[in-house]
Amino acid sequence: MPTSTSKAAKETALYDELIGRSRELTVLGSCSAVLGWDEQTYMPAGAAAHRGEQLALLAGLQHDRATESRLGELLSVLENSSIAADRDSIEAANIRQLRRDYDRRTKLPRGLVEALARTTSLAQQEWITARKNSDFASFRPWLEQVLELKRQESQCLHETLVKERRAAAKPAHPEDEPKPDAGATIYDPLLDQYEPGAETSRLRILFKALREELAPFVRDIAEASRKREARGEGVKTSILERSYPVERQKMFGEAAAAALGFDFQRGRLDVSAHPFCTGIGPGDVRATTRFDARQFSDAFFGVLHEVGHGLYEQGLPVEQYGAPGGEAVSLGVHESQSRLWENAVGRSRPFWNYWFPIARRVFQDALHDVPLDAFLAAVNHVEPTLIRVQADEVTYNLHILIRFELEQALLTGDLPVADLPSAWNAKYAEMLGVTPTNDAEGCLQDIHWSAGLFGYFPTYTLGNLYAAQLFHKANADLPGLDDAFTRGEFSELLAWLRDKIHRHGRRYTPTELIERAVGEPIDHRPLMASLRHKYGALYGV
């Protein structure tokens, strides 16, 4: 059959061209990633303006290449080719995902992209000043501008999203009605940028169920905590605020990171003002943290968190580098990896069975008189507070649920920007029982909205939910995981995550990926069960 052979060869050539273009775009993006990492770690202060010019040029080059009409042509042909016919193949997944990316990029007018870049850059500067002065009034017009642009962005992406959902919801029999939830709110296209396929309506149900269990649980812990403190038996978090020399923290953190499986031949750990992790490319994954010589846990759990992100990046399939099959699937799944290593592993008794004796030798001055139980109580202390990034793993999700509700209301306009501070404070009083005394510790605390990151917050809680489900399933699949941790061995768990999550890249949607890994739909109950198990014991609730 010479005809079909030559047709197949032609399709393969087109597929290779598509992937080659995708790889070029990825490599170009990875150059920006190096510059971004450098900006946060080593760049001299005086280079800021020039760095902006460099990143803008690279972003422009990327945008031009990502929206070339040739990409659209290749996708149109390949979607109807035999390569795409085998829906379960990695090639078909790559075509699907590149179509997804292409449609979104080409739907945004260049003017809007540039206005967003410019306005959010200025708004972030204004936010820094506004937070410093706790001056919401000066930030308000900037937030209004950002919101207006994000509404436009949502509108541009709306049609594509609805079309995709209709296609996905297409009934098996043509005469059936399509499923009813193919529509989309103004929030959906923004959320979908960070968590592809996530639907606002489903998240609302999921988060409501979580809140109904979590809020009373937090109240119970707070109550138990107060009683203990009244008896003089409160948790001594002050043991974490002793002398922890920075060089030793660095050494200890790197030792733990290496033990979890982070490969320092293919990665680094540096210092930056705001901790992050960036996967630059194969063999190049860089995490950062910040050290305080009088505080142990921020840096250490920060390292475990960022290294959790890094392990995901290091586990992506190298042979798919440059194609969607070689990329992380969503922010929620990314966060599930960081939270799993930070909290489920790093704050567990089995982990510290192995590491605490070492910590006592490394930080002799600070820990010589501290028993393991007191240390575990301190690193797992629960207390409703005002600041999200300092929150413990139990109260953390309430901070997110507040933001999830408020940012939807801001986008629809149901909540006027002027009313944000009072709405914020009311929510905190209601859900956490604490009230900000000023906007710096209230609605000005996070950078996200000034940066245009609407729809981003829920991925933190999705990450926590995914992490709990994954860790529950890993323990079921790998009996003796606790014993392994106690021996300082983490490779079994990492291999399991590599197999269930990392190696798949963007082959499946986030929901499909998690459901395939755990064999169940996304659910809030595994998280609540694990919190009840651990904190029930610690606080006697």
Added chain:
Amino acid sequence: MPTSTSKAAKETALYDELIGRSRELTVLGSCSAVLGWDEQTYMPAGAAAHRGEQLALLAGLQHDRATESRLGELLSVLENSSIAADRDSIEAANIRQLRRDYDRRTKLPRGLVEALARTTSLAQQEWITARKNSDFASFRPWLEQVLELKRQESQCLHETLVKERRAAAKPAHPEDEPKPDAGATIYDPLLDQYEPGAETSRLRILFKALREELAPFVRDIAEASRKREARGEGVKTSILERSYPVERQKMFGEAAAAALGFDFQRGRLDVSAHPFCTGIGPGDVRATTRFDARQFSDAFFGVLHEVGHGLYEQGLPVEQYGAPGGEAVSLGVHESQSRLWENAVGRSRPFWNYWFPIARRVFQDALHDVPLDAFLAAVNHVEPTLIRVQADEVTYNLHILIRFELEQALLTGDLPVADLPSAWNAKYAEMLGVTPTNDAEGCLQDIHWSAGLFGYFPTYTLGNLYAAQLFHKANADLPGLDDAFTRGEFSELLAWLRDKIHRHGRRYTPTELIERAVGEPIDHRPLMASLRHKYGALYGV
């Protein structure tokens, strides 16, 4: 005159487009510079292959943009515009220099550029192995391949160079004969890439004159040195090989760099295996060094040297950034800045009048029993040796003169590659009185030829010649410079260099720039005079 106004406005718009394109190219190149710096300083080992892919992509993008026909169109129009008519203006200089760059880039076929990149990349790997094993035979075929490609490169650039020289040599009266030296040897187009406008024939005359004075002077010093040693009065260089803790070396080096005027708000000093300095862009100039806790002078003078390069980069006019007017003019002039600060300033008695008391406090264990005179003798010790990068400032130029002769003979074919080791050894015996015992310390010692850098070596000696002339003139213009150094003040000298060299970018040719600064033609005598003055006193010759 609406017509001429609108013509001027049109020309201005075209000029702005030209400079805008030049700036984009410069910014793109500066992204590669960040990646190159990172590769040498912090990049994890496992990222090497990916870094190669990143740099190749950026280089390809740069090449495409640098050879776009629109650039040629703009240059053709602007060369005949009123903007270019005022030859002394910075705008006219920018047009001239962009024409120069464009002609050279477009004359090289893409196949040759790629073959050179590929072959020199492989040849450098082979060179590393060959040097380690002192195995010239294994490197020989690679050197032959590189030479063949460089001959082709020279041929491609030959016509452009001859045309430029003819134009420059055009007699004032059309009936006169053009000057005779408008031709070019095979070496000229390669040399011209690093030192624009330099001519092989003139360099031969200049270097011959230098050699005739320098070789006997080196012999006299060596003789005097032998006699002193026989009397037990030899220079004690061992005082530089005592305990010099790395952290203290870093602190001391940074203090000296800052005192010379290096702005750490707009620059950095890091560690790399091979010291270098890279000007990434406005506000971002990065030098590196390497430390050895048992050796003082390599790192310290390495810092002064690289910081000398850095001061030039920090002194380029920011308002011309992206245009030739904002770029360093040549490797020779660049080297003149590093050598001036390293040798003329950094190895002088006035410099150490101020810094030695500080050094004695910082390196108490090493220097407590060392008088200033012994220290000055040690950091200025002259001894003919085999390795260029370890050579003192007197013998250094003989190493260069050897390479200058040999690389011309290699290119013309007068010296077959197979005969290089014996020719090398003969030259060292003749000019320095030392003979390599193997090729690792002979003709395999430098990376340059494996990297295709033919025509590069002479810029080191040009740098030394320029530096001596500049320093001589600076002392004439600024009486009391020695006293200022003794007080630890270097800003007067830096301001003079900023005014005479840095602020001009590529406005003039290197020769014009130096001649304007010192008021005399390039000459070997100021260097010889300064060497005789300093080393005559030290060695009594």
